Amino acid sequence: MSDPVLLGDWHAVSQSDALRVGQVLGATVLDEAVVVWRDSAGVAHAFRDRCPHRGAKLSLGCVRDGLALQCPYHGWRFDGAGRCVVMPAQPGQDAPEKFSAQTLPLVEAWGLVWVALCATPAPVPVPVMPEVDDDYALVVDGPYEVATSGPRAVENFLDMAHFPFIHSGSLGAEPYTQIADYPVELSADGVRATGCKVWQPQTTLVAERGTETAYTYWVPRPLRALLTKEPGAKGEKPSDVIMLAATPVSEVHTQIWFVMAMTYAKGQPAQPFRDFQHTIFMQDKAVLESQRPQRLPLDPMAECHQRADRLSLTYRRWLAQLGLRYGVIPLA
Numbered sequence: 001m002s003d004p005v006l007l008g009d010w011h012a013v014s015q016s017d018a019l020r021v022g023q024v025l026g027a028t029v030l031d032e033a034v035v036v037w038r039d040s041a042g043v044a045h046a047f048r049d050r051c052p053h054r055g056a057k058l059s060l061g062c063v064r065d066g067l068a069l070q071c072p073y074h075g076w077r078f079d080g081a082g083r084c085v086v087m088p089a090q091p092g093q094d095a096p097e098k099f100s101a102q103t104l105p106l107v108e109a110w111g112l113v114w115v116a117l118c119a120t121p122a123p124v125p126v127p128v129m130p131e132v133d134d135d136y137a138l139v140v141d142g143p144y145e146v147a148t149s150g151p152r153a154v155e156n157f158l159d160m161a162h163f164p165f166i167h168s169g170s171l172g173a174e175p176y177t178q179i180a181d182y183p184v185e186l187s188a189d190g191v192r193a194t195g196c197k198v199w200q201p202q203t204t205l206v207a208e209r210g211t212e213t214a215y216t217y218w219v220p221r222p223l224r225a226l227l228t229k230e231p232g233a234k235g236e237k238p239s240d241v242i243m244l245a246a247t248p249v250s251e252v253h254t255q256i257w258f259v260m261a262m263t264y265a266k267g268q269p270a271q272p273f274r275d276f277q278h279t280i281f282m283q284d285k286a287v288l289e290s291q292r293p294q295r296l297p298l299d300p301m302a303e304c305h306q307r308a309d310r311l312s313l314t315y316r317r318w319l320a321q322l323g324l325r326y327g328v329i330p331l332a
C-alpha cells in the first residue's frame with residue numbers, strides 16, 4: 001500500500017557507524033526493498049534494491065573500485081548517481097540512461113542513515129533534536145524489531161500510565177499510578193504535551209534515588225517522537241532528550257531506533273546506556289506484540305480511553321487528519 005504521508009518522510013535504516021566505507025546493507029521500508037552503501041569518499045548512497053538488468057538484489061553485491069555498487073548477478077556497476085558505468089559482458093560500451101539504478105534521497109543525522117522513498121514531492125525536513133548541542137553525549141541504539149505497526153510503537157512511547165506496571169522499579173512503581181492532567185497541543189508541527197509528571201524509582205541509568213520526573217513530548221512526524229525531561233531549575237538544560245524513530249518495514253513489522261542525548265553521559269562509555277534502554281524496551285516489546293489489532297485504530301470509539309490517554313488520543317486524531325493509511329485502521 002503506498003502512503004503519500006510516509007513515502008516522502010525520512011526513515012532510519014542503519015546507524016551511521018554500522019555503514020562503514022565499502023559496506024552494502026539491505027533494508028525494507030514500507031514493504032519496499034532498499035539498499036544503502038558507502039563509497040570510499042565516505043559518502044552514503046541509497047537505491048531501490050533492484051538491478052535494472054534482471055531484477056537481482058543489489059544488496060547482495062559489493063562496492064567495487066571504491067565508488068560503484070556492483071550487482072551480484074552479471075556485475076553491472078552503478079556510481080553514486082545510479083548511472084551504470086560498467087557492463088562486464090560488453091566492456092567499453094556506454095550504458096544508456098535507462099540502465100540506471102533508481103536512486104533515493106538519503107541523509108545522515110543524529111548518528112542514523114535516513115532514506116525517503118520518493119523524490120517528489122520533496123521529502124519533509126531532516127529530523128531535528130532542537131535542544132541538543134555540544135553539551136550532550138549522543139548514544140544511538142537499535143534497531144529493535146517489533147511485530148506491530150509503527151503507530152502502536154509510537155503510542156507506547158507517548159504513554160506514561162504503563163510505567164508502574166511494565167517498568168516497575170525503574171520508570172514507575174506502585175502505588176504511584178495516578179497521572180495528573182497535562183496540556184496537549186495539536187499544531188502544524190505536530191503534537192506536543194507538557195508537564196507530564198510521573199514518579200520514577202530510577203529515571204535514568206545514573207539516578208541514585210526515586211524522583212518525580214516531568215516530561216515534554218513532541219511528535220513532529222507520524223513515526224517520530226521526542227521526549228525531553230523538563231529541567232529542575234530555570235535556566236538549566238534538560239538532562240535527557242530521547243528521540244524514537246519507528247521505521248515501518250511492513251504495516252505490522254517495525255524497527256525502532258533511539259537517539260539518546262544526555263548531559264550526564266559526556267565522556268562515559270555508551271554501552272551501559274544502551275543496556276539500560278534495552279532492558280526498558282524489551283519490557284515494552286512483549287506487551288506491544290500482544291496488542292490486537294496490530295494496526296492502530298483511528299476511530300476514537302474503537303478502544304476505551306482514560307484521562308491519561310489524552311496524548312495518544314490527540315496523536316490518533318492527528319494521524320486521521322493527515323490521512324495516514326499505513327499501519328492504522330483508518331476512520332470509516
Ligand code: FES
Nearest residue numbers: 051053054071074
Ligand atoms: S541482474 Fe544485475 S547485472 Fe544482471
Ligand SMILES: [Fe+2]
Nearest residue numbers: 156166167284
Ligand atoms: Fe514503556
